[in-house]
Amino acid sequence: MAIMLRAAGAWTGEGVVAPAEIHVDGARIAWIGRQGERPVPDGATVIELGAHWLLPGLVDAHLHLWGLDLSEPSALWSWTPAYRAARAVSDLGALLDAGITAVRCCGGPLGPSLARAVREGVVPGPHIVAAGEFVCSRAGTWDPAAWPLEWAERTGMFADGPDEIRRRVRERLRQGADFIKIGGSVGEHTDVLRPWGNDPARLRLSYGDDEVAAAVAEAHRNGLRVATHAIGDAAVRQALEAGVDTIEHGHGVTEDTAKRLADSGAWLVPTLSLPALRIERAPPAIAEGWKRHREVQRRSLQIALRQGVRIAAGTDFVGPPFTPLGPSAMELELLVEAGMTPEQALHAGTIGGAAAMGMADRIGRLAPGLEADVIAVPGDPARDIALVRRVGFVMRGGAVWKPLA
Numbered sequence: 001m002a003i004m005l006r007a008a009g010a011w012t013g014e015g016v017v018a019p020a021e022i023h024v025d026g027a028r029i030a031w032i033g034r035q036g037e038r039p040v041p042d043g044a045t046v047i048e049l050g051a052h053w054l055l056p057g058l059v060d061a062h063l064h065l066w067g068l069d070l071s072e073p074s075a076l077w078s079w080t081p082a083y084r085a086a087r088a089v090s091d092l093g094a095l096l097d098a099g100i101t102a103v104r105c106c107g108g109p110l111g112p113s114l115a116r117a118v119r120e121g122v123v124p125g126p127h128i129v130a131a132g133e134f135v136c137s138r139a140g141t142w143d144p145a146a147w148p149l150e151w152a153e154r155t156g157m158f159a160d161g162p163d164e165i166r167r168r169v170r171e172r173l174r175q176g177a178d179f180i181k182i183g184g185s186v187g188e189h190t191d192v193l194r195p196w197g198n199d200p201a202r203l204r205l206s207y208g209d210d211e212v213a214a215a216v217a218e219a220h221r222n223g224l225r226v227a228t229h230a231i232g233d234a235a236v237r238q239a240l241e242a243g244v245d246t247i248e249h250g251h252g253v254t255e256d257t258a259k260r261l262a263d264s265g266a267w268l269v270p271t272l273s274l275p276a277l278r279i280e281r282a283p284p285a286i287a288e289g290w291k292r293h294r295e296v297q298r299r300s301l302q303i304a305l306r307q308g309v310r311i312a313a314g315t316d317f318v319g320p321p322f323t324p325l326g327p328s329a330m331e332l333e334l335l336v337e338a339g340m341t342p343e344q345a346l347h348a349g350t351i352g353g354a355a356a357m358g359m360a361d362r363i364g365r366l367a368p369g370l371e372a373d374v375i376a377v378p379g380d381p382a383r384d385i386a387l388v389r390r391v392g393f394v395m396r397g398g399a400v401w402k403p404l405a
């Protein structure tokens with residue numbers, strides 16, 4: 001089916017077209033250019049978007065599709081995988097409503113199955129690339145150290161030593177994971193914010209160098225990329241030495257480490273949104289820790305920009321009620337507040353995210369041959385980045401998900 005979109009302008013990822021027209025053929029973009037440059041394709045449905053601007057569907061390069069309510073402590077034990085999956089499917093709808101048409105699920109057991117269900121058209125949703133469950137050392141990044149060890153073992157995320165790490169990577173492979181997520185840094189044993197640390201200046205490495213190297217070698221041998229949760233200079237440096245593909249969070253680095261990151265070609269996903277929301281909503285004692293992270297994140301983003309690090313936008317959201325998946329585009333506003341130009345933030349939230357997902361040849365830009373993941377906002381987003389939170393129209397894979405009201 002042919003569809004023609006007409007709008008006041010388009011931010012394509014490669015430039016600006018105004019007034020803009022996109023011809024969609026089936027699931028793909030057939031043509032983009034100025035209005036009237038080409039005749040309307042035979043039988044095409046014309047969709048007029050008036051003063052709206054078109055842009056590529058947004059990418060959240062770091063979230064977790066858990067289907068959990070983190071305000072409900074027993075949920076992790078008492079909720080069945082089926083119930084959690086049903087909730088996660090509802091989150092996928094919220095993401096599409098907000099114009100997020102591709103996501104990277106950076107750890108969690110449901111991810112690969114949700115990715116399959118979307119890929120096969122079983123449920124609507126953004127493109128998903130998924131890590132499956134974390135790979136984490138005992139006493140490391142995501143070890144809920146207050147639980148009895150035998151309970152924690154049931155998560156299947158623990159791996160100590162190169163052999164057990166190889167085994168976990170192979171398990172993820174047979175579960176259909178697209179990449180491996182390992183935990184590279186952890187706070188003090190008694191910290192409330194253990195995976196991030198109460199104080200970003202006092203983090204430990206979760207793994208020895210040989211263990212990270214084993215994870216990367218085994219993943220790469222099997223065609224999987226590796227993402228590392230790395231906060232603090234030592235963890236980022238260790239990850240880069242081992243050859244990881246994406247650095248998650250990545251704040252607390254020196255200029256020299258940021259330069260190495262830029263030279264390595266790895267992607268950085270700064271995740272400013274999680275601390276921003278938690279500062280607003282968490283009890284004061286916990287909000288203090290998040291505030292410390294926010295300060296370091298802002299400084300680190302400026303260092304990364306100076307050194308030319310490749311950056312993709314990601315929120316680290318996990319769903320309602322603490323971090324609903326609808327307002328995810330707030331990450332782009334936060335990147336601008338922290339020093340990016342709106343153009344750079346749009347890039348991080350589209351092309352950058354697509355590249356971090358390994359999908360830059362299919363999504364992330366408005367160009368002929370790419371998938372027709374197209375959204376519209378009420379104005380030029382390069383002039384006012386806040387417009388990305390007012391998505392009025394969403395097309396995913398050539399099908400209109402959200403018509404203009």
Ligand SMILES: [Zn+2]
Nearest residue numbers: 062064106316
């Ligand atoms: Zn995360």
